[in-house]
């Protein structure tokens with residue numbers, strides 16, 4: 306299934322599905338199955354293994370009721386943050402393709418990991434590098450994580466994926482092309498790196514864990530979330546759950562995932578698998594900052610890195626610009642199609658969300 310066709314099919318499915326009272330289920334990266342929900346997880350009933358972090362997505366929620374809003378104090382990102390994040394995206398794109406699954410992506414993948422690590426360490430943060438080999442795929446992946454201590458130990462995860470889609474050696478010729486992943490990959494990595502020092506100086510209520518996940522993209526061209534994608538988030542959630550059980554890590558109370566946050570044409574959809582309450586916080590933050598025209602104009606589920614968190618009961622929200630994204634998984638996902646303003650917009654909204662998420666999921670939980 307070709308990407309463009311798939312995405313068109315997805316949109317068509319969304320439209321006709323909405324009429325029929327069903328929803329299209331899509332992934333951020335691979336294509337959409339074009340079917341109704343329940344067809345992407347191989348028919349397995351998620352209830353059979355409720356505690357295993359997986360890509361088997363939950364039932365999507367209702368569209369966010371945009372008339373319901375929390376009164377949030379807008380928190381503005383420092384002036385120039387968007388410009389600096391854009392410069393970082395340029396640096397990252399300069400590393401070339403960045404994936405571990407094939408040789409063509411490995412040099413860039415290695416350079417980016419070193420870059421992320423060095424930038425976080427320069428802030429005085431300790432970086433945890435988790436490297437493992439997937440036993441089935443025989444691919445060695447790496448997640449990076451760094452904790453920004455808050456007043457409380459309970460954690461809020463702020464995550465993105467660092468890998469780019471592999472566009473080599475696919476059987477269909479149209480899936481093989483130059484791809485730099487400026488938005489789908491670099492933009493969110495760049496933004497998290499720029500947010501790190503802001504959060505450090507903001508004395509957050511909850512501990513913020515910045516997580517750079519590997520292997521989000523589907524190895525198959527088409528999105529295959531249950532089996533051949535979301536490797537890093539599944540791994541991360543499993544390890545954290547074990548650490549919590551052993552008492553070696555404080556609980557994760559909520560997760561915020563950023564994916565494709567730098568497009569000139571930024572539109573963060575109302576992502577329907579995300580926890581409803583967190584979507585309300587997100588929408589409220591967008592309105593508080595005056596950025597609502599960039600948010601929730603359209604709604605669709607996207608089985609992204611937040612799904613493994615959801616599958617073990619951790620509230621999670623995905624800030625993703627997939628629905629209607631014309632450059633997604635195409636040669637046009639380049640720096641020219643990013644904008645500093647979009648990165649600044651998302652930074653404002655994330656910074657406005659975080660205190661509200663901490664209040665709701667950490668402070669009130671006590």
Ligand SMILES: [Zn+2]
Nearest residue numbers: 333334470489
């Ligand atoms: Zn992608």
